[in-house]
Amino acid sequence: MKEIEKTSSMSAFGFHSEYIYPDLIARESWFRSLLKVVKNYDLVFLDPDNRIEVPSVKKGTKKSNKYVYLCELERIWENNKSFLFFQHFSRVNRDKFIADLTSKVKVVSYNSVIPSFKATNIVLFLALQPPHQKYKEKIIRIIKEKWQDEFAIRDD
Template identity: 35%
Template sequence: MKDQYFGDINDYRKYGLLRAIIRASGFRVLFSWMLTPDDGSTDGKLISYLDRPDKWACHDPVLFQTLKELLAAGQKRRVSLIEDSGLIPKAEYFSSLVPDSTSGRSAWFSSLIAQAQSSDCIFLDPDNGLEVKSKPYGGKGSSKILYWCEVEALWASGKSLLIYQHFIREKRPRFIEHMLETLRSSTPGSFVEAFSTPHVVFLMALQPEHQEFHGAIVSALQENWAGQIQHWELTRAQQSAPADRSPVTRLASAELCVRSSHGTES
């Protein structure tokens, strides 16, 4: 996450998703922004949706109006604006910049684990998403990546997880399935599902004691975000089968259950 992205159309959907999850579950969520410095690019400029309340406000009127007011006030765009707004109930925030170095990353992660003790769920918002071979741990640009060893450690600490992930150039159902299978193998006993928007997917792993909220979460999203956020989950057979601990997933034999319609651009 970068401060320059704050309040764009992707942020609106993201905060809407999190507000729906919290409303349905009552989770105490720790937001780990996984902040990296702004880069001077034009990314995050998609805020024209705020000029179309007739189209966009219906999904979450309070969130829409607050983002509109915050961006209209001429303040520097930064995630602390949402932290101070009170829009996310029961939320805590971990806002330290993510370092690239191995020692710095280790210290950063230890601080995250310590702050997460009182939370039920951790939202992780890396610039790009989960581990890729081209960005080894401790290397240049590794701050933009969440590593599977970190996912496993957070899961072992007893937290449900929600993870931001960019799409890649692969057919989306296949990509989502692959990510869900890999997430399930890294989170023993979990129920995994995904929530996609036009550009990104959010991967969720629910701890056993939180799985009772699955239906309420899906219903809340269908009620408020139909047409913008799509729900995906593995079949019952896949969810109940023993997790394959290898990185290779059985794509050919699996199916995904789609629970809502595809999103649209602003």
């Protein structure tokens, strides 16, 4: 991530790559810091080490720093930010996995438009705030043009 941050072509983006500690107080401090960093940006990209929360790893416990929690996505949304996150597939039916996760994200993003971009081993989810939804077709078109062989687009 540090190398990407140094790339001049990335100057239109803000980065918040500080380590997330698992305890709740440190995590909350990190999160407040994230919101300050993204204050002037419309889109927050999240790349959790593992994935979106799982029932077996509660927020604030050991290894919870490897997950992003739905309540955090909701807070990003409540701060008028769209968000994009990266997700490795679980060992389940991939279409069901995408549908289930899309449903969960729609709850915390108040029924936002959630296109997903499926590759061999990963999927990206994009939750667009109402003012940003006008860019959805353009985003999809760009992804199709640049990565047509890499991503299948699902527009739920």
